[in-house]
Amino acid sequence: LFVCLFVIIQVAFFHPNTLYAFIHSTSSITFYIVMGVLLCIRVVKDHQQRLQEWIECCSGGYKGVRVVFKDARKEVMIVELTGGEEGDHTQLSLFHGFVQKLCDDEVISVLPNLFRLFPITHRMTLSQMETLFNKDSCGMRLQGFPRSCEGEVGPLLVEYGAKFTPRYEDCTKIVSVVPVPKRCVLLKSSSSDAKSTDEREYFISVVDRVVLEPFFKMHLDQESKEKPVCRAYYKLKEAASRAHVDFSRMSCVIDVGASPGGWSQYLHECGVEKVIAVDPGNLTIQHHIWTSDTDVQNFSGVLHFPIVVEKLLEDASTMSKLAPFEGYVCDMNSLMDKTVDALKEISSFLKPNSPIVVTIKFSPKEKVALMKDAVQQLRDIGFLDVVAVHLFANKNQEFTLIGKKGGD
Secondary structure, eight states, rough: HHHHHHHHHHHHOHHHHHHHHHHEEEEEHHHHHHHHHHHHHHHHHHHHHHHHHHHHHHOOOOOOOEEESSSSSSEEEEOOSSSSTTHHHHHHHHHHHHHHHHHHSSSGGTTTEEEEEEEEOOEEEEEGGGOOTTOOOOOOEEESSSHHHHHHHHHHHTTTOOOOOOOSGSSSSEEEEOOTTTTTTSOOSSSSTGGGGGEEEEEEEEEEHHHHHHHHHHHHHHHHHHOOTTTHHHHHHHHHHHHHGGGGGGGGEESSTTOHHHHHHHHHTTOEEEEEEEEOOOSSSEEEOOOTOTTTOOOOEHHHHHHHHHHHHHHHHHHHHHHHHHHEEEESSSSSHHHHHHHHHHGGGBBBOOEEEEEEEEGGGGGGHHHHHHHHHHHHHHHEEEEEEEOOTTTTEEEEEEEEOOOO
8 A cells, every 4th residue: 555655646746647547548447346345354364353352362372273264254263272183082072162152151152153163284285185985974974164165065975975964953073174285384284295296285184073062052043033133233242241241130221323223122131120222213022102191200121212311311301300320322323533522421310330332433544543542531531441442343443442431
């Protein structure tokens, strides 16, 4: 990107007419394509860094965790099994513990069907895979990345004796296959001749279903649940998981910028008795629209105030009936100053130690400075333990503030 900008500046200074002609010619399309590719690379690297930071935080004593990104939408976690001979029980026991930890922390589960998990015990070519299968290799489920890899490798493994079943419920073993990327240092080749041939290498493992049971059970549970009204639901779910916020113990939480209702849905599902959803937009979840006749003190469920938060704050009578709030969440689509001002006005209606979860929107060039400024502003108005995090569920041009109100 720096080189591109340097060339443009040089041309603009010494040959302005040439630059003008270039911008208005068809060849400028190439330039915009290159800039777009560079932007995509930046987006993927940002997401990779977020995931890697979390892995380092939660993995503890589990070694060999490597993250491979194939594109901006799918994350594939390749876990190299170390700590013993290939495929032994010590390895698989450690890996099973690691998978259980991932699922217990509910970090991966906040984005169902986005992550795929591949344990690897071998690195070998297609011809070498024959040693892993025999006539008794039945009840297997094949998972490959990319999906086309299953079509390439599957028929050959069948010739080696593997018998696959498409249903997870019917399988006893999981076969994982991923092509080895160029310049990859994971594992060592199974044959000393591998480097001298042009035959492609693959990561592969054949493990008992029980090893990956927590991961697949998590996905099956997600499929059986009612789907959220929007993906914003996962932002609040992940934030609550990371900060260990237990909304189930709260009787009244206010959700500012609630439309279309993802965060209010999550709060209601957690067991919050009364969710105050404030947004002039419509909610697509079950709710009751506030009127002057509503008995707000005895109400239970999601109560929608179809007005901007400033109007609600001006209604002192209604606010006195609603307050105090035990939690404040805000996913309002507005600039940071307006978001912070809304929190500042509502802070007096929050109980001490009430948790807050606030989304801040920004442009890419403002990110670092804005994160520091947002954290400091919340600290200045009396909030404690404020941290700025970029959730996996956050868009690239937003981050989330998590904290709690200080005691009186």
